[in-house]
Structure formats: C-alpha cells, structure tokens
Amino acid sequence: MHEKDKVNEKSKQDQLEHFKVEDTGKEMTTNQGLKVSEDELSLTAGERGPTLMEDFHFREKMTHFDHERIPERVVHARGFGVHGEFEAYESMTEYTKAGFLSEAGKKTPVFVRFSTVVGSRGSADTVRDVRGFATKFYTEEGNYDLVNNIHPVFFIQDGIKFPDIVHAIKPEPHNEIPQATAAHDTLWDFVVNNQETANQIMWLMSPRAVPRSYRMMEGFSINTFRFVNKDGVSRFVRLHWKPKLGVHSLVWDEAQKISGKDPDYHRRDLYDAIEMGNFAEYELGVQMIEESDEFSFDFDILDATKFWPEEEVPVKIIGKMTLNQNVDNFFAETEQVAFHPGHVVPGIDFTNDPLLQGRLFSYTDTQLIRLGGPNFHEIPINKPVVQFYNNQRDGYHRQTINKGNVSYRRNSLANNTPNPISEEQGGYAHYQEKVEGKKVRQRSKSFGDHFSQAKIFWNSVSDPEKKHIIDAFSFEVGHVKNLNIRQKVVDMFANVDVGLAKKIAENIGVEPPKVVENSTETKTFPSLSQLNTIKTAATRKVGVILNNGFNDKEVMEVLHGLNAEGITYEIISEKQGRVMGTGSQDLMVNHTFSTTDPVLYDAIYIASSANQNTEFYKQTVYYLKETYKHYKPIAASQDGIKILEETNLKGNLGVLDGAGTRLIKDFIRALAEHRHWERKMI
Template sequence: MDNKTNDAVTQPTNNEKQEQLNAYRVQNDGQTMTTNQGLRVEDDEHSLKAGPRGPTIMEDFHFREKMTHFDHERIPERVVHARGFGAHGVFELYESIAEFTKAKFLTDPSLQTPVFVRFSTVAGSRGSSDTVRDVRGFAVKFYTEEGNYDLVGNNMPVFFIQDAVKFPDFIHAVKPEPPNEIPQASSAHDTFWDFVSTNTESAHMIMWVMSGRALPRSFRMMEGFGVHTFRFINEKGKSHFVKFHWKPKLGVHSLVWDETQKVAGKDPDFNRRDLWNAIEQGNYPEFELGVQILKEEDEFSFDFDILDATKLWPEEVVPVRIIGKMTLNRNTDNFFAETEQVAFHTGHVVPGIDFTNDPLLQGRLFSYTDTQLLRLGGPNFAEIPINRPIVPVHNNQRDGMHRMMINPGQTSYHRNGIANNAPAPASQEDGGYRHYEEKVDGRKIKARSNSFDDHYSQAAMFWHSMSDVEKGQIVDAFRFELGKVMSKEVRQRVIDVFSQVAEELAEKVAVTIGATATKGVAAKPTFISPALSMMNTVNTAATRKVAILVGNGFSAAEVNQLKQALTEAKVAVEIISKTQAPIQGDDNTTLEPHQSLLTAASVLYDAVYVACGRQSVDELLSDVKGADFVREAFLHYKTIAAVGEGKELLAAARVPVEYTGASGSESAGILIGAGHNGNADFAASFIAAIAKHRHWNRKLQP
C-alpha cells in the first residue's frame, strides 16, 4: 500500500459508485429523439399550427412537454454555497486508526472509498465570480460500505459565530442589502461590518477572511477543515474528540487582491476551469486527510473551549496525524445532475463517528435536512443518483414527491408480523448505529457557556503568526473593505473591535478610513502558530501554468527546449502571440498560438516567459498589450523570464532588467538569459522560480 510519502498517482480500481451511476447515464449519440414517454419525435423545429401562419394548437403535446420541462428546469439555488463545482474521486487509507474509531473506511487500508467533492463560495449567487473574497466550502461525500458519510467543511478552520441560532443573522448581514440587492458576492458593505462590530465572536474568522486564505489560487491549492469538534468512537465504546483536516499536496497558495479583480473579468470561472482542466489532463488533485485527536479527559485542558467553532486547536499543540489520501480523478458528466443535485448533511455519519455539544454543529444537524426538502423537491432527495449510497436501502419511509424506489409488499410499518418484522433493525454487532452515551445534566436555559467568552486571543494569535507580507495583505484588505462602508459609526466600531486584536493592525487601518484606534487594549497572543502562515507551505511548479510570448521569427530551438523542460516538470504551457494566426520560427517550423494578446491576460498564468528572436520581439513590442502583459505579471509578484532580445519587452514594461543572469535574479523572480539555442540550467532556474509561487521581496516601481 502506498504510504504518505509516495507521490505516484494510480488509477483507482474501486468503481462501485461509477458502476451505480452508469445505470443513469444516457448517451444521445446516434439515437432517435423521443418524448419523455418514449414516443419518437418526427419534427422538433415547428410547433403544430392551424396553417403555416395560424395560431399554435395546444394539442401539440410535444411542444407542451418540451416547454413545460424548460419552464421548470431550475431548482431553488442554495441559500449559501450557491456557486460550486464538483468532482469524483477515491479515498485511500494509509494506516488503520481502529484504536480511535470503528468506522470501517478508517480502519481497513485495503479499501478504496469512492467520494464526491464539492468546492464552493459562500456569499455569492450561482452567477457570481469564482475569485471573490470569501470563505470556500469543502464538502466531501464518502460512499462507504456502511452508508454515506458527509464531511462538510470549509477552507478555514473556524467560523463567524458560536451558536447556529445566529446563522440566519450572519447570512442576512453578508448577503446583498435588501433595498437594492447590492453588492453581489462581497462583504465590503455596511450591514456585514455592522454585524462584525456588534457580534465580536466573529473577530477570529474575520482575520482569516481578510487574509490570502479567502483568495485561493486554485481549489487544488487550499486546505479543508471540518470546522467542528466531532467524536471518534472505537469498538470498545471509548470516545475521543477529533477535528478533520485536508492538506493539499500542491501546498496552500493564493491570488493577490488586484489579480482577483481582473480574473473576475477575464475568466469568472477561473477556479472551476482550473479544476476541470487539471483532471482532464490527468493532473489529479490530491489531498491528504489529517486528524487532530484529543482524549476526553483533556477536554478542559486549554485556555479555550474545544467546542467553540470560533477557535482552532493549534497544530503545534495538538499535532495533525496524516492518515490517508483523497485523489480527484473524474469530472462530472452533467453539472446539474451531479453537482447541483448533490445533497450534503453534517448528520450523515457512519458507526464510529458521532457529534459533540458544539452549538453551531447541533443547529446544522437540523438545517441541512430542512434546506434539502425545499431545494430538491421533497423527502426523497437521497434517491437522486449522486446521493444514493452504494449499499442497499431498506426502511418504511414511503411515497412523497419524486419517489424512485418501488417497494413491493403489504407492510410499510414497524413492528409487523405479516412480513416477519422486515426490514428489521440491526444490532450494534451487525453494524447498527448507536449514539455515544454521554451523560447530560443541566437546566434548560437560553445561554452560552462562559468558556466561549474570549473573542480576541485567537484572532491575536492569527495576526502574530503571519509574516510581514501577509500582515500587509490583511491591512490592505481591511482598508478596502471598510473603505466601502458608508457609516462612519460602523467604521469606528470595527476599529474599536480590532484594537483589541492587534494595535498595529487597528492603527494602520484607522488612519486610512478616518477612524481612531484605541491604545493599550489589544489581547496578548497566548501562542504563535507557524502552521497558520501560508509562507510555510509546500512549494512546487507542478501543474502551474506558464505563458510563453512569441512572434514570427522566434528561436525555435530555445522555445522547444523550454517547452520540453516545462512539460517534464508537469508545468502547463500556452503560447501567446499578437494574433492567433500560425507563426513561423527561425527554422521555418510553424507554431499555433493558444491565445492572442487580446484574448489572454497575465492574471490567468503563474509565470511569463519572453522568447528571443529579433523579429519576434519586434512584433510583441508593436502591440502595447505585450508590455502590459509583462508589467501586470511583475506587479503581481510572478516569475518573469526573458532571453536575448526578449529583455527589451521587459524594459518596455518598466520591469528592472539590471540583473545579469539567473543566479543574480532568482530572489526577485526575474530571470534574464543570453543565448538563442536554449539552456538547460536556465530552464531549471525558471522552473525553480515558478515553484516559489510569488516573489514578495520584489521592489515595485511606480
């Protein structure tokens, strides 16, 4: 069995879920058109009329069926997480953790468990952009041998609120404002920050949302977290507290703010397209599953409440144990049937996994079922193919809208004698689910434990765990967001709140929005957690995307050698030219550009390379968009390389070209090469620079 250090991707052999879905896949190629009742259709171009120019006749049943279906094609979009994108995959366990849980898919390393994953934004509608500043949903449905298990999480480990009763208030505040339905998919407005300033439990989460974590470069490059504290139960009935983590093998990387704005215009489906293309190209995204496990007797050993969803367990205090790997290896066949109709639920668990008294989690156990009833048309949403478990379903829950199962027999109740009490409950030994027997003692009361009262220390921990670059990004995010708030009172209240998080942060933001920071009230961080900084992540050039700028007369030897080196490093390459017409190299070979300077933009790439060749560079210089392309990449801290005459395009873009070679420019991510015949060492330096993601020490000139 592969262990966690084995990076090889193998095609999974467990196809149970795909085989189940095959019964519902319909190929129309070469088939004759029919109605929904199977009647063959002769004419699908004209409605039935009383003469060629007469009125449409309502007895045209094909027209009515087709139009009625069209009128009802849309289902209510999700209230939150409306914009999402999904993919199929497989989960493989590295090692059994039977000492903690009896969940079979976490105890048997020989199993391959099918999964379906949906990534999403939270605040925006289905038609919003991928790259908005927002939390990202990270929901995984495991089709296990014991039934479906849904790990419903986000790309941030904490949340805005502590009790689910506040969830409608939070969502109402962050959604577009009622008078004008503005702004879309944005938290930069009065009602959201009014909520933040009056519900200070959100302070920690706000620090995450103002960081680069809210602007992921790719779904493939963001962490996932279960957010809540759950329970593991082993065969002996012993309980441990657990938090779930997904660690991307490509590391955790983000876009920069200016870049997200431009990407939204150039390609609002940027993250969707990135995931789809990666899977189509065989660059299967991989995420390792990690767990933080805590003994029951250690429940009260921290200076925070482990059931508080606005708090995290520092990884340096409670280590993350990597136990398995998820590989996404198949795109959907139909977005609506799979991604839109998939129904996740925190209450979908298997034996060995149970809940805690986290008040946010407890409320979600009710909310998910309630929303699926409305969105998917009734109680039978579990019978939709994408939601079906791979194990048989037997119960007495009958009828309702969109029922797909046909249950023969006389009885539909329990207990019964006519059918020998079938279907009969399973014993715990036979896999029957039994809730953990937790002693509960207390008065019925609408209150929150005093252990939830600290709203600032972990927010301060997050701030003080950031690098200087990340702190600067957080300050800029606050300045932009609060700069969009019209109410001076709200702006001041927000500064009052974050003065209690970090004095430096509050002062730097206050000075730009006309507010005043309070001194001497900031929380003292009890811990610094390097794991919170994205500067301490995995760096690799694999699956990154490079734009090679060329024109007629480009050095074919140079470009071919570079393309080969990039391909071997699993870096995607696109050729960009002045137009999309074929271009000719200096050896008379022809190259077909993928994009033109008009249709492409540097924000869609991770690095830029300018090829040499006198005629080629002159063509690029003749269009101002060539210099703009390079300039924008420079301002976004991306790797830029140029060879020979190509450095003239960098000069036109006001990119410093005083560097004399790869070794002298690596630190700033600007590489200048000399020759026309290619250089393996230069290509290697370029790839190493791409792996760094951004070059934050670059001095940006006006």
C-alpha cells in the same frame, strides 16, 4: 485488502453508469418515448394561424423548460463538483470503527463539491469569501458526508445565529446590492455587534480568502466530532484536507481582474487539470483530543470560532483523496448533490458543539425545499452504494418500488422486517455521553474570549500576509457608508492589534482607536502562515509569448523542461494560427493578447522581441509589467531579454534571463516560490 473492498473502489461509478444516457446519434423522442417528427415548428391552424392547444409536444417541451430551475442554495450556491477516490494510509481501528478507515490501502469512492459561500450561482469564482469543501464518501456502511470550509473557524458559536450572519453578509434586502462581497454596511454592522466573529474576520481578510486554485486550499471540519472505537472509547476530533500542492493564494488586484477576465477561473482550473491528468490530491488529517484532556486548553474545544493549533494538537495524516473524474452532467450531479454533517457511519459521532447542533437540523430542512421532497436520497448522485431498507416509502419523486404490503413497525406479516440490528452487528449507536443540567439559553463562559486567537493569527503570519490583511480591511470597510460602523470596526480590532487598527483607521478616514488591546497573547504558530506551506512548480501554468522568428532550439528546450516538471504552458501571440521559428519548428498559438490575460498565468516566458512601435511590443510590455506587479516569475531568452532591459525589469527578483539548463532550473525554482514578495516595485 478484502475482495469486497476492491469491488467498492468503483462501485459508485458502476451505479451511476446505469443512469447515464448518450444522445449522440439517436432519434428524438418525447419524454414518454414517442418519436418526434418536428421540433422547431408549433402546430398551428394554417401556416399563419394560431398555435393549437392540442400540440402536446410544444406543451411538454415548454413546461419542462419553465420548470428546469430549482431553488439555488441559500449559501454555497456557486459550486463545482468532481469525482474521485479516497485511500486509507493505515488502519485507524485503534481510534474509530469506521469501516472506510479500517485498513491500509482500502479505497472508497468520493464526490467533492467546492463552493463560494455568499454569492449567487452566477457570481465570480475569485471573490473574497469563505469557501466550502464538502466530500461525500460512498462507504459500505452508508454515505458519510465531511462538510468542510477552507478556514478552521466560523463566524458564530451557536447555530441559532446562522440566519443572522447569512442575512447580514448577503446583498442588502432593500436593493440586492452588493453581490458576493463583504464590502457593505450590514455585514460590518453584524461584526461589530457580534464580536465572536473576530477570528473568522481575520481569516477572511487574509490571503486565504482568495485561493489560487481549488487544488491549493485546505478544508477544515470547523466543528468538533468524535471518533469512537469498537470498545466504546471516544476521542474529540477535527478533520482536515491538506492539498499536496500546498496552500497558495491570489493577490487582491489579481483576484479582482480575474473576476472580469474569467469568472470561471477556479472551475476551469480544476476541470482542465483533471482532463490533462493532473489530478487534484489532498491528504486527510485528523486532530484528536482525549476525553480526559477536554478542558486542558486555553480555549473551549467545542467553540467553532476557535482553531486547534497544529503545534499543540498535531495533525495525524491518515489517507489521501485523489480527484480524477469530471462530472458528465453539471445539473444532475453537482447541482443535485445533497450534503449533511449528520450523514455519518459507525465510529463517527457528534459532540455538544452548539454550531454543529444547529447544522444537524438545517441541512435536511434545506434539501427538502431545494430538491422537492424527502426522497432526495434517491437521486443518483446522492444514492448510497449499499441498498437502503426502511418503511419510509412515499413522497415526491419516489423511485424505489417497494414490494409487499407492510410499511410499519412492529409487524408479523413480514416477520418484523426490515429490522434494526445491534451495535455489535454493525448498527449505528450514539456514544453514550452523560448529559445533565438545567434548560437555559446561555453560553458557557469558556466561549467568552473572542480576541486571543485572532491575535495569535495576526502574530503568526508573515509581513506580506499582514499587508494583505490591512489592505483587505481598508478595501472592505472603506465601502461601508456609515462612518459610525467604520469607527466601531477600528475600535473592535484594536483588541487584536492596536497597530493594525491604526493603519485601518488612517486608510478609511476615521479616528484611531481609543482603546488598548486587551489581549496580551504572544503565541505564534508557524502552521498559520502560508509562507510555510508546500512549494512546488507542478501543474503551474505559464504564458509563453512568441512571434515569428523565435529561436526554435532554445524555446523548445525550455518548453520540454517545463513539461518534464508537470508545468503546463500556452502560446500567446498577436494573431491566431501558428508562429514559425528560425528553423523548421512551428507552434500553434493558443491565445492572442486579447483572448487571455497575464493574471490567468503563474508566470510569463518570452523569447521574442519587436519594434517598440508595434502592437506586439506594447502588449508584451503590458503582460510583463502586470506579471511583475503581482510578484510572479518572469523568464526571457534570446530576443526577449532585450524587452526586459528596455522595461527596466532585468535583474530584479524573480526575473530570469539566459538559456539552457540553467534558465530552466532557475525558472522552475522561481515558479515553486509562487510569489517574490521582496521584489522592488518599479
């Protein structure tokens, strides 16, 4: 690795450090640096008199407060950002001249913002929604923004329809209801009248729309880009983030309860994991299609409503991203960060993907209104680690002080600088694609099949995932007031699977479909089912229910065993303070039954018992039954086994009891499985 590349590893943090200020222990001043003698009393004419307009400190404080809010994003308003680094696994110079992918071991600082799409800034984390997964690479060739979603497909094919889908899925304009959900008339009215949405809707109704954690979801570029190498050879590409913990989801009942118990569930999970050193890791994969194979597939590779099956277009893993540092200030970093799919570096270029073309305009336009003008690139979190030079000097909030009297091209006063450089010297040059045709407003017939891939998705997922999809349709469409729209949804998705449509119809009170499915697609792809994902117990969170008198030796052996596998735990009891074991061991209680909830844990372990008339016993039974209902593991030892017996949970799938090494190993294996879908409900 070159010395300059080593410098780049922390160059963004070094740059940000220049802007950071520590207020602790400092004397208060105004924004102009004037020291303040009083900050809680206005200047008045006498002790009971009117406030005076000459109170400049009052005016400054109040004016700043009145102007603190900036417009929230139209979509992706609720987000959470973290810092990290990307490390390339190998040289990709055969495929792209992008410098950050040029050699094995090369590291690049990154900033990632995760987000929901539909809800406002104050909505909950665990709603059913698409999620954003945007990454800013601070490369030595300028910023590169990889703006992904967690599903590989999108609602629409053409960027001009983006305002329509957003208007339809947002709260309805006459009453601003409902918030952060697809369960309303306008969204489903749009769906049935724009049937290109079918594939995305199948993903939205699947478990992937309610992820367990930001650390356990994928990110897909959706749009088709190009890799271009130094010889000018181009390949079509889509890029993916693959979480090292696998792809895992919540069940719907659990997701709804978490929205009330902890609306910041995903934020808190990622923040706490990083603070504990359980850094979030994702591998970067790329799918590549040779230009000569552009028309070799039974779908159009430029259609954003279609995924590229991994079994047909393999994912090449080319690097790893580690998210290892939380922000110092949410507003300054997470709220002010500005992403744009048009922020690329040499070796990465665009295609004629009609959705991508629309995004290339929309993102800049959005930042101009949201961040107050054209100089949003000078906000510290957005600033590249390389210096920028051009003749665009004025505008709101300009921070760079450009010296000299020349701000135009061509010039002789500054020897024609700043000057462009050739592609050979590192200047960005677009791939020279031959384009010809008449100016028309129409879509290629190759974009016309809306149901084959939706059927492939349905055919490929497991029975538990199919049940989730049926239940999701029933919940979301069941909230639609217009029965005609309900009927149209059923008729539309009969084109995916008649059996699916019939079950939805039965649940939402409309007629079964009169049409037969027109897609005869029989392909299945294992990569589409979450049951085939990575399974690990690492970083899972266990609720440990204890009261006084627990067996210290046995409990501590289990807790040490969990820690050894990277599993975290919290002690839950009836009261705050400490619980005492039978020996000398005591443990600090993290939560009472009322300050947490079973839906916030991946499993429950109990080693205490109590009289059935006590509050401890009643709450423990509630925790165990909720955990069991959501298919999550339960473990018990010593006196805790008695409660399993009394609640008829003992011996059921994923319910473990015993002691020592065997219990620990079985419990860890059960945690890695995430859910026990074959469990009998009692």
